[in-house]
Amino acid sequence: MKELDLATLVAVFEEMLGWTLWPIVAACAVATLAFLYVVLRDRGVVAGRMLRAELLGVLGGVAAVAVMFVVTNSSPADLGGPIDWLLVVGIFAAGLVGTVIASYAAMGLFARAPERAGAALRERALGA
Amino acid sequence: MRTMAGGLGRRGLMAGAAAIAALGASGAAAEHPVRTRAKIVIVGAGAAGLAAASRLAQRLDGAEITLLDRRREHLYQPGFTLVAAGLKAPGYTVSATRDYVPRGATLIEEAAAEIDPVGRSVTTESGRRVPYDFLIVATGLALDYAAIEGMDVNRIGRDGLGSVYAGPEQAAATWRAMSDFADRGGTALFLRPATEMKCAGAPLKYAFITDDVLRRRGNRGRAELVYNAHNRALFSVPIVAEKVRMLYQERGIRVNHDHVLRAIDPGRRIATFRTPGGDVEQRYDFINVVPPMRAPQVVRNSPLPWQSGPFAADGWAEVDRHTLRHVRFPEVFCVGDVAGVPKGKTAASVKWQVPVAVDHLIATIQGRQSSERYNGYTSCPLITRIGRAMLVEFDYNDNLVPSFPGVIAPLEELWITWIMKEVGLKPTYLAMLRGRA
Ligand SMILES: Cc1cc2nc3c(=O)[nH]c(=O)nc-3n(C[C@H](O)[C@H](O)[C@H](O)COP(=O)(O)OP(=O)(O)OC[C@H]3O[C@@H](n4cnc5c(N)ncnc54)[C@H](O)[C@@H]3O)c2cc1C
Numbered sequence: 001m002k003e004l005d006l007a008t009l010v011a012v013f014e015e016m017l018g019w020t021l022w023p024i025v026a027a028c029a030v031a032t033l034a035f036l037y038v039v040l041r042d043r044g045v046v047a048g049r050m051l052r053a054e055l056l057g058v059l060g061g062v063a064a065v066a067v068m069f070v071v072t073n074s075s076p077a078d079l080g081g082p083i084d085w086l087l088v089v090g091i092f093a094a095g096l097v098g099t100v101i102a103s104y105a106a107m108g109l110f111a112r113a114p115e116r117a118g119a120a121l122r123e124r125a126l127g128a
Numbered sequence: 129m130r131t132m133a134g135g136l137g138r139r140g141l142m143a144g145a146a147a148i149a150a151l152g153a154s155g156a157a158a159e160h161p162v163r164t165r166a167k168i169v170i171v172g173a174g175a176a177g178l179a180a181a182s183r184l185a186q187r188l189d190g191a192e193i194t195l196l197d198r199r200r201e202h203l204y205q206p207g208f209t210l211v212a213a214g215l216k217a218p219g220y221t222v223s224a225t226r227d228y229v230p231r232g233a234t235l236i237e238e239a240a241a242e243i244d245p246v247g248r249s250v251t252t253e254s255g256r257r258v259p260y261d262f263l264i265v266a267t268g269l270a271l272d273y274a275a276i277e278g279m280d281v282n283r284i285g286r287d288g289l290g291s292v293y294a295g296p297e298q299a300a301a302t303w304r305a306m307s308d309f310a311d312r313g314g315t316a317l318f319l320r321p322a323t324e325m326k327c328a329g330a331p332l333k334y335a336f337i338t339d340d341v342l343r344r345r346g347n348r349g350r351a352e353l354v355y356n357a358h359n360r361a362l363f364s365v366p367i368v369a370e371k372v373r374m375l376y377q378e379r380g381i382r383v384n385h386d387h388v389l390r391a392i393d394p395g396r397r398i399a400t401f402r403t404p405g406g407d408v409e410q411r412y413d414f415i416n417v418v419p420p421m422r423a424p425q426v427v428r429n430s431p432l433p434w435q436s437g438p439f440a441a442d443g444w445a446e447v448d449r450h451t452l453r454h455v456r457f458p459e460v461f462c463v464g465d466v467a468g469v470p471k472g473k474t475a476a477s478v479k480w481q482v483p484v485a486v487d488h489l490i491a492t493i494q495g496r497q498s499s500e501r502y503n504g505y506t507s508c509p510l511i512t513r514i515g516r517a518m519l520v521e522f523d524y525n526d527n528l529v530p531s532f533p534g535v536i537a538p539l540e541e542l543w544i545t546w547i548m549k550e551v552g553l554k555p556t557y558l559a560m561l562r563g564r565a
Contacts, residue, residue: 011564015555072550073215074543078515083536084543 031102038108046108053104060099061092161189164493169250169260171240171426173197175205175475175561176464177266178228179482182563185230187490193233194258196240196250200225202561206475206553208292209330211299213337213514214307215550218296228561240267243430245457262489265445265462267427269326269473272420277391277400279417288414289394292334306414310341313350314413317399318381321420322358322388323442326465326473329508329520331355331418332362332372338414339379340513353380354410356387356401364471365526368510371539375512389417423466432460434468444468449524450501452485459492461485469504471524476507479560505529509549517545 014021039045068091069075079085168184170177173195184193207221229235238252249259271293273279284291285301288309292299309316318335320328335355342348355362355376362376362383363369376383387401387408392415399415401408421442423433428443432454435446445462446455449469454460463481465473472481484500491498504524511517519538523529530538536545559565 008559008565011559011562012552012555015558016551068547072515072547074515074546078513078543078546080516080542081537081540087544087547 028098031098031105034105034109035101038105042108049104049107049111050100053100053107056103057096057100060103061094061096064091064095064098159187161187162490162494163189164191166261166493167192167259168194168262168264168489169258170195170264170266171197171243171250172266172268172464172466173199173225173229173235174202174266174268174464175557176268176478176482177264178202178225178561179478179563180264180266180463180486181233182228182230182561183482183486184489185232186563187486188493191232193230194260195229195233195235196238196252196258197225197235198237198239198253200237202228203296204554204557206327206549206557208296208299209333209337209511210550211296212290212292212302212306212334213511214303214341215514218300220554221296221299228558230563240426243426243432245431245454245460248459261459262492263457263460264485264489265427265432265460265466266464267424267466269324269421269465270424272323272422273417275420276389276417278394279392279419280394283394284417287394288397288412289392289417290414291417291419292330293418302416306338306341306416309351309414310338310345310347312413313342313347315352315354315411316414316416317354317356317410317412318416319356319387319389319399319401320358320418323420323422324439324444324473325418325421327508328363328473329510331416333511334416335381336375336379336510336512337514338416339381344514348380352382354382354384356384356389356410358386358388360385365520365522365528367526367528368520368522368539371518372510375541392417421465423468427462427466431456432462439468449504450484451488451498452481452502453488461489469524471504471506471522474506474508475557475560476521477505479556479565480505482560503529507531509545509553511546511549512541515546516541516543517549518542519545519548 017024065088079088168191170181177195177197181193181195184191202223202225204221207216210216211218211221226235236252238254240250241253242251249257251257273281281294283289284294284298285305288305290302290305292302316338318331320331335353339353342351361369362372386404389399390402390407391400397412399410399412401410423443423445427433427445432445433443434440445466445468447453447462447467447469448455452461452463452467454462463485464478481502484502487500488498507521509517510520518541519530519536521529521531521538528538536542556565
C-alpha cells in the first residue's frame with residue numbers, strides 16, 4: 001500500500017460497501033444529529049436513559065465483534081498478538097459508541113413529553 | 129457493518145466530506161490534465177492494463193487510449209486462494225472487464241496477435257492494425273500446463289488433482305478435491321515451478337490451508353504433507369524462507385529441495401519430479417499442481433523479451449527495473465506479470481508499478497524527466513491458517529518493507545493481517561483498477 005490517504009480510504013470503502021456506503025454514513029449522521037438534538041432539548045443527559053443506552057451499547061459492542069468473526073471466517077482463537085487485541089477492543093468500542101448514540105437518541109425521541117420533562121427536572125433536582 | 133459505520137459518527141462524516149474535497153483538490157485528477165493527441169495502446173486489460181488506463185485517463189486530456197483484451201471477465205486472482213479454501217464461491221473472483229474501462233478509453237475485445245515495436249503497431253487476431261505512439265504491454269503471463277507431461281486441466285477436481293491457479297472454477301474444484309482428501313487422509317504434495325511465477329507465496333499458503341483443514345476435521349494424524357521446493361530455499365527472500373521453514377517444521381510439513389514437477393499420471397496418482405539425482409516418483413492422494421509460467425506467446429514472438437540472462441528463456445520483457453520502460457524501445461512500457469524484473473508479479477506490485485510507468489510516459493509527452501522509481505515492492509499476505517496470515521512485503525534488495533512498521537509486524541501470524549487479506553484486499557484492488565488507490 002503506497003499512499004493511505006483519505007481519498008484512497010473512501011475509494012476502498014466504496015468498493016467494499018457499494019451503494020450502501022453513503023446511506024450508512026447518512027444513517028450515522030442522522031443518529032448523531034438526533035443524539036445532539038435530544039441532549040440539547042433536554043438540556044443535558046438523562047442518566048436513566050443513558051444507563052439503558054449503555055447497557056444496550058455493551059450488547060452492540062459484543063455483537064460487532066461477533067459479526068466481525070463471522071464475516072471473516074475466524075474465531076477468538078485466531079488472535080495472534082497485541083495488535084489483534086487492540087483491533088477487537090476498537091471494534092467493540094465502535095459497536096458500543098454507535099449503539100449508545102443511536103439508542104439514546106431513539107429513546108429520547110420516542111419518550112413521551114411529560115416523562116421527558118419530568119426526567120430532566122428530577123435530574124436537575126438531584127444534581128442540585 | 130452497521131456498527132463499523134456507527135463508530136464513524138459525526139467525525140467520520142466530516143472526514144468523509146474532507147475526503148471528497150481531497151479527491152478533487154489533491155488527487156492526480158485535479159492536476160491540470162496534460163493536453164495531447166497521443167495514441168496510447170494497452171495490450172491486456174487485467175490488473176495492470178486497467179489500472180494504467182484509469183491513471184492515463186485521469187491525467188491526460190485528448191489522448192486516444194485503446195485497450196486490447198479478448199477476455200470479457202475480469203478475474204480477481206488473489207481470491208482464487210479463498211475459493212480453494214472453501215471460503216468463497218467462484219463468482220467472488222469474477223466481474224466484467226467493461227465495468228472498469230475508464231471514460232475516454234476504448235476497449236477492443238480482441239487479443240493482440242502481433243506486436244511490432246519497430247513499426248509501432250499492434251495487430252489484433254482479426255488482422256486489424258492498431259498504430260500507437262506509446263505502448264503499454266500488460267498481458268500478464270501464460271500458465272504452461274502443457275510443459276508438465278500427462279497434465280490434463282480438465283481433470284482438475286478428480287482423482288485428487290488440484291490446481292488453484294487454473295481459474296475460478298478450477299479453484300473450486302481444487303477445494304472439492306482437497307476437502308475429500310481432508311476427510312480421508314493420505315499423502316498430499318505441494319510444489320512450485322522452477323520458472324518465475326506470480327504470487328510465489330500462493331503454493332506455500334495452500335499447504336498451510338490444507339494442514340489447517342485436516343486439523344479442523346481431526347484428521348491431521350492420518351495425513352502426510354510434503355512440499356517440494358524447486359531449489360534450496362522455500363522463498364526467494366531469505367528472511368521469509370527461514371520463517372516458512374520454521375512454521376513448516378512446527379506444522380509437520382515435510383520439505384524436499386530441488387524437486388521440479390516434470391510429469392504426472394493423474395489416473396495412477398503419481399507425480400514425477402526432476403531432481404539433481406535423477407527423476408523421483410511420488411505417489412499422492414492430493415496434489416496442488418502449479419505450472420511453469422512464461423510470458424504470453426504474443427510477447428515471446430515479439431522483439432520485446434530479454435535477449436540473454438535469466439529472463440530470456442521464458443520471454444519476459446526487457447524493461448528497466450526502476451521505470452518499467454523498455455530498454456530498446458523507449459515508447460514501450462511493460463507492467464505487471466510480463467515485466468522481466470527480479471521481483472514483482474503480484475497485484476500489489478502492479479499498484480506501485482503503474483503510477484511510475486504512467487508518470488514516465490506522461491513526462492515524455494511533456495518533454496520533462498520523471499523521478500518516479502519502482503523499488504521492486506512485492507507483497508503476498510501469507511495465510512498460515514484460516515483466520516491468520518503474515519504480512520510479507522519486500523523489495524528488490526530482499527529487504528522487508530512493511531506498510532505499517534511498528535503497528536502490524538511482518539512475518540508474524542496475525543488476525544489483523546488475515547482480515548486485510550480477506551476483507552481489505554479485494555476492495556483495494558478494485559479501487560486500484562479505477563485509478564483510485
Ligand atoms: C492463485 C493466485 C493467488 C494470488 N495471490 C495474490 C495476492 O495474495 N496478492 C497479490 O498482490 N497478488 C496475488 N496474485 C497475483 C496477481 O493476481 C497478479 O500478479 C496480477 O493479476 C497481475 O496483473 P497483470 O495485469 O500483469 O496480469 P492479469 O491480471 O493476469 O491480466 C492480464 C490480461 O492480459 C490479457 N491478455 C493476455 N494475452 C493477451 C493478448 N495477446 N492480447 C490481449 N490481451 C491479452 C489477459 O486476458 C488478461 O486479462 C495471485 C495470483 C494467483 C493466480
